[in-house]
Structure formats: C-alpha cells, structure tokens
Amino acid sequence: MTTEELTAIKVDKSVDARGTSCPGPLLAAKKAIGQIEKGQVMEVLSADEGTRRDIPKWCNKKGFEYLGTVEESGFFKIFLRK
DSSP, rough: OOHHHHHSSSSSSSOOOOOOTTTHHHHHHHHGGGGGGGGGGEEEEOOTHHHHHHHHHHHHTTOOOEEEEEEEEEEEEEEEEO
C-alpha cells in the first residue's frame, strides 16, 4: 500500500508503544491483537527501529497481513490486518 493509502485507512485498534524499546512494541502488539476481530486493522506506533523488522516477521509467522509502515517525525506507524 502507498503512504497515502495507509494514512487514509480506518484503524480499528491503535497501540502506542513509542515509550518502549525492543521487544516492548512487539509484546504490546501481541497483547492487543486479541482485542480485534479477523479482518480489522491495527496500527502500532513505535520509535524503535527494530520494530520495523519484527512486526512484518511476526505477521508472516501468525498469518496476519502486514500492510506497510509510514515514517513520521521520530516514530513509525506500522499497519497490519488480523
């Protein structure tokens, strides 16, 4: 998805893990994924560079759809679909 498509997407759950470092954002995502239904979209906010690699790998392992990452000023918005 393009940056424009990602920023326009309806997010069903937002996880703000900007105050944590690896593996904090991934652990927060794992905890929050149970709060959304299949087909819904979750965004993970993280300032940790490693999260950009960890979330897509986790999505692939668990069968979730990694939609993309948008870089903001000082953090990332990582989008996935359950």
